[in-house]
Amino acid sequence: MIAVDLQPGDHYSAVIVGGGQAGLSVSWHLAQAGVRHVVIERESAAHEWRDGRWDNFTLVTPNWHCRLPGYPYDGPDPDGFMTRDEVYAWVRGYADTFDAPIAEGVEVRRVDRRDDGVFVVQTSAGEITADAVTSATGGYHRPITPSWADDLPERIVQMHSHHYRNAGQLPGSVLVVGTGQSGTQIAEDLHLEGRQVHLAVGRAPRVARFYRGRDCMTWLADMGVYDVPVGEQAAAKRAATNHYVTGRDGGRDIDLRLFAAQGMGLHGRAIGVADGTLAFDDSLTANLDRADAVAESIKNDIDNYIAREGIDAPVEERYRPVWTPGGGPTRLDLDEIDAVVWAIGFRADWSWLGDLDVLDAAGHPAHDRGATAVPGFSFVGLPWLHTWGSGRFHAIARDAEHVAAGIVAASRGVLAVR
Template sequence: MSPSPGTPREVDTLVIGAGQAGLAMSYWLTHHGVEHVLLERRGTLGGAWLDRWDSFYLNTPNFALSLPGLPYDGQDPDGFIPRDAAVEFFRDYAARIAAPVQLETEVTRVARDGERFTVETTHGVWSARNVVLANGAFQEPRVPAVAHKIPQHVLQVHSHDYRNPQQLPAGAVLVVGTGQSGGQITEDLLAAGREVHLSVGMCPEAPRRYRGQDVFHWILQVNLHGPEHGINGLMADHLPSPAARFACNPLLSGNDGGHSIHLRDLGRRGVQLHGHLETAADGDLHFTDDLPARLAMVEAGFGQRLKLLADAYIAAAGINAPEPEAPPPDGWLPEAAGSRLTLAEADVTSIIWATGYGLNNSILDMPVLDGWNYPRHTRGVTEVPGLYAVGLPWLTRHVSATLPGVGPDAEFIAEDIAGGRA
């Protein structure tokens, strides 16, 4: 559907996306008296949480259910809420702040037009002094090239489109990827009695609780207050490379009251573990023959980074916390890992690609993106005057794409917009 002809509608600031980042942006723009409209491509509010599977629970505890003007004040700060409750949380927040949202409006092009922007959408054209990209961190499902070599009779589903085991045909399931989605979907399939094969990635395992707190408590504290004590490891300026912005998060789950996911435990429960999926031909899949080393690296990941930062923060801030707990040694390995899997022999009838997302900012008709399709910016203020970004992974810090992280970034951007208007 092409934009309607006619004179463009004018507004001071357009926010593209009405998920958690867009709503936080709306709160602060309203606070500063900036006229704005949020354009949301979906027909209802709820953001990317609408794309999660039926049994999904948020991976962050309830104490992180915090947006500008609405800190968490419930009775279960260490609990976890299911997908549908999360969607209702955002809808309620949008109503509380009277966010000016226009639904079912997909942006197709953003171009600089003199001192303003022309924004083309499926429901007409807008003219805006400022544009804020709040279109999320989960934009384009990534599927590896090897997917094209899978036999056509095998159902292939990205985790983005997975909802429950019942949507899959009878037979075994191969899950590719062991980030949070891959681990949690594997558990969902196990609970339904499905036979599961799992291609192991390199996302680190982590304890659900560490030194007396949920591990996300320490991650959040290091993000928000670490620099006050010289702990800067979770700030974007201290990343080793731009590619590190897309590193996967620790392997955790909010289901069943919250727990860590241990790949060796999944193996003991019957999941067939494999290395990295390399090639496929005529229904034969070949994996790297490095599963023992891969499992060891996954288990060591927390101790090499997040644990060190949490311990350093606890010491620097003088926090009275229990001593670090050493994980029990675990040398379990499958009797026969195997680097080859014949789909027909294993009765694998479906593959779930839990292989993450990439950024897609092709709507921007201006040279502002780096090699990863990430806007070049400083604290969300891009190189193009009047163009901003919020809610992206590692925009300013590790938690910039999470509920408690979008508020501070949105506040800074709103102040810049309000100051530029003056």
């Protein structure tokens, strides 16, 4: 990595905003093509892997999925799951393999485009210009908490999943709200520490860790599931939360029913505070059943693939629920909880894009495989940028190559094909 001392008045052929794996991947391609560029990172390169995850975090995708341009995972455990610190070191080390030009500790505050097509980039280090700008900041910027969070008593410690590190941060019994990947894994982390945990269960699907002798995500990769273009996917699938599972201790299922049998309190969706209690709706049974149904449907797809391809794979019994909830909504006395972890996601913040016409009517990035209607401006690193694999290591290299090709073509005076 080369530390860039950004100076007011500097001009670059390309500016990449964001120094995570997506931004670095585009940088690699631009470096290979000899395009003068800079990666601008508000914190430090790859910092989200170190600063935005809990102590016992692991990847949920097998290590062999980790392949950045010119930099595939080559460690000793391709079917294992790197820890938080291992992922940070791996991504950070990537920047050193090609002397990525990075300005760390610099915030991009606004980007505009002049009439002559040059971008004006306002940063905390001063104003610079560029012929092309790529947003590699992802889509998860502002932690979300519900409007009624302020109705909870002051004595209850509240924390968003983004700031959770370990059980030692929180007193007593803990309510985790949300069952995406972070919520379920944090609930498990607290459960394994012997805490009394309550979990508000949403509609997130789950997937088995292993099935018929292999990791389910390895089966899905071989089946090409992560490579299907977004235009061929149902809107409901594109909007769905990722399946919950864990890579902890070599990888295993996250079975919320088993947690309940072991003493974790499961509830439906949290809907508010009233009369000294926290109220939940009656969706628990349906949400658990739906998550199980998705996991079993994935197994069906794997079975069909094995049969179609004539693969010799062991046969195993299907999942059987170990716990069934009672019906109806539930309430939890606020005296029974001491802390809440909000794991209900993030809100995007694109305010730094100024007046650039790169968002749709709902405020989401409007693009075709990263290319926007504004010549020279592109996105990378977004979920579903092109395929399901776009939001994970599996397809970052492919997405970055496509976006970088447009930048390189434009820098050489060639009309980029969109």
